[in-house]
Amino acid sequence: DTAVSQTPKYLVTQMGNDKSIKCEQNLGHDTMYWYKQDSKKFLKIMFSYNNKELIINETVPNRFSPKSPDKAHLNLHINSLELGDSAVYFCASSQEPVWGLRFEQYFGPGTRLTVT
Amino acid sequence: KQEVTQIPAALSVPEGENLVLNCSFTDSAIYNLQWFRQDPGKGLTSLLLIQSSQREQTSGRLNASLDKSSGRSTLYIAASQPGDSATYLCAVSTSGTYKYIFGTGTRLKVLA
Numbered sequence: 001d002t003a004v005s006q007t008p009k010y011l012v013t014q015m016g017n018d019k020s021i022k023c024e025q026n027l028g029h030d031t032m033y034w035y036k037q038d039s040k041k042f043l044k045i046m047f048s049y050n051n052k053e054l055i056i057n058e059t060v061p062n063r064f065s066p067k068s069p070d071k072a073h074l075n076l077h078i079n080s081l082e083l084g085d086s087a088v089y090f091c092a093s094s095q096e097p098v099w100g101l102r103f104e105q106y107f108g109p110g111t112r113l114t115v116t
Numbered sequence: 117k118q119e120v121t122q123i124p125a126a127l128s129v130p131e132g133e134n135l136v137l138n139c140s141f142t143d144s145a146i147y148n149l150q151w152f153r154q155d156p157g158k159g160l161t162s163l164l165l166i167q168s169s170q171r172e173q174t175s176g177r178l179n180a181s182l183d184k185s186s187g188r189s190t191l192y193i194a195a196s197q198p199g200d201s202a203t204y205l206c207a208v209s210t211s212g213t214y215k216y217i218f219g220t221g222t223r224l225k226v227l228a
Contacts, residue, residue: 004159043160043205043218056215090159103148103209105216107159 003027004108006091012114013081021076021111023091031055032074033092033105034066043090049074050097081115088112118143118210122219129196130227137191137222139206144184147209150216151180151191153202160205163191196226 004025013019025032033056034046047066048056054066063079074091091108119142129135139149148167152160164173164180166189172181179192193200203223207216 040220041203042220043207045215048215058215092160103150104162104165105150105160106162107152109159110157 004091004093004106006089006108006111008111009109010112010114012116014116015081015083017081018077018079019081019113020078021089021091021113023074023076023108025072025091025093025106025108027093027095027106029093029095029106030071031094031097032068032071033094034074034076035090035092035107037088037090037110039087047074047076048097055097078113081113083115086113086115118146118208118213118217120206120208120217120219122204122206122222124222125220126223126225128225128227131196131198133196133226134192134194135196135224137193137204137224139189139191139208139219141187141189141208141217143210144187145211146184147211149180149182149189149209150207151178151189152205152207154205154221155202163204193224196224198226198228201225 007022031050033048037043049068052068065077068074088110090110092105094105121140150165151163154160166182177194182189203221205221207218
């Protein structure tokens with residue numbers, strides 16, 4: 001059973017296109033996250049949702065819009081893709097938000113986005 | 117602003133050695149610290165989570181310690197095996213920010 005799944009695993013697209021990455025967790029967690037890992041392997045948080053509500057919104061361009069239709073899903077939509085958006089995007093979930101005592105994060109396998 | 121540093125950036129050891137990975141953070145007001153491993157092309161796997169009130173956590177051959185006052189955590193791996201080869205990341209959540217800040221990782225290679 002996959003705890004946190006992401007689709008697609010690989011995404012190759014041209015500049016200017018709009019694309020979406022989907023994330024689903026079957027752990028019953030209340031909090032989900034999107035992270036970006038750049039070419040130097042540095043991992044940085046982008047967004048966090050708790051019970052479908054946005055709780056963290058880092059300095060991310062408006063072209064990135066997360067959507068949480070329910071607690072088990074957090075999708076990431078990217079408009080007008082740019083070369084600099086090329087990276088690996090990870091979805092994660094945890095039982096509680098970061099201030100909780102059961103804040104162990106579970107990560108998805110990642111989506112490698114390449115913008116040409 | 118919290119900054120997390122991991123030293124060394126890369127480490128190569130023969131099988132069977134005990135080793136220590138280091139993680140330093142600049143702001144000691146943390147909620148918790150988590151150690152992860154990342155295999156090439158894969159996501160992150162949680163290894164150990166240490167709450168700010170704890171000093172250490174153990175899981176199998178892994179032991180993580182936390183010294184908030186000095187802004188340091190260490191991950192001790194006993195009797196290393198080739199299967200331990202991966203990148204190890206530490207992540208720190210700082211009080212009031214509600215997010216994790218990740219270090220740049222230590223790339224470990226255990227030679228058979």
